[in-house]
Amino acid sequence: MAPAHPPDLLPALLARFERPLVRYAVSIVGDLDAARDVVQETFIRFTQRGSSGAGEAEGADPDSVAPWLFTVCRNRALDVRRKQSRIIYMDQTLDRTSDEPGPAAQLESTETLGSLLRLLGELPENQREVIRLKFQNDLSYKEIAEVTQLSVTNVGFLLHTGLKKLRALVEAAPRDEWPIRQTV
């Protein structure tokens, strides 16, 4: 069931979650256009479910809607991926970052992010997903459990195992391939 929301919450939700949801959907379907379609449909479902619900909460916090949005986005993205019958992770995200620092800093940041995403890609999909939800989208264990339909204990185990493996991969990576290692 979609959470209740005031009628004017949608612009704030778009501003807050549009890009994170597209990025999350891309990590599942591996295609930007398909990811955008998934996110468009997620927001449309939100407006349809929310507007039909009684007792809309005035002044609802956009962050309280995050688990619902990520859950619908995930389910739809998995449907799309099943239809596509292919899993492609978005390599093109590896060569760009959202920040625009100076050229030298940008190059180092891009190399670091690219290396990190490559190492992240070596983890099993369920570990990758909880790591993205936790550290990229700031969801709690409980919220991740809601999105992934796992128990909180299971989420904690996947995050613990995934972090441990990722740390080991970083420590084993050549120093010049991943500058972040120098500070970990």
Added chain:
Amino acid sequence: MNHDDPKLTAYALDELDPAERAEIEQMLAANPDARAEIEHTRSFAEKLRSELRAEVAEALNDEQRELVLSEKSGSVLPAPALAERPFWRRSGVISAIAASIVAAQPGRRFSRRRSGTGRVRWQLALSPQVRSLR
């Protein structure tokens, strides 16, 4: 104390309830190795958070955003559900057609035929994928 415990990671990430937190802190008081492990986890988590949030995050296009906002205002603009999209707009089809045409180029041949009306028709030798879409 077992350092390979998901509870330690949950503690480092501030995910425990007060009772569990107090229990862990009691154990940590006498275990410097476990405290160091938690600090290491926190440090790595911060770097990870910082790096992952720098990953590019594209937005919806203008048309899609307008459509979502029009849904909010009760407009009757049709939502292009994925399953209802024409087959030629579905993900992968366009690239399959393009790839097939490119693949057909080196071996391209044209056959000249006479139709029943006497007009000349040119027929491009298409790859099997493209023929299957016709």
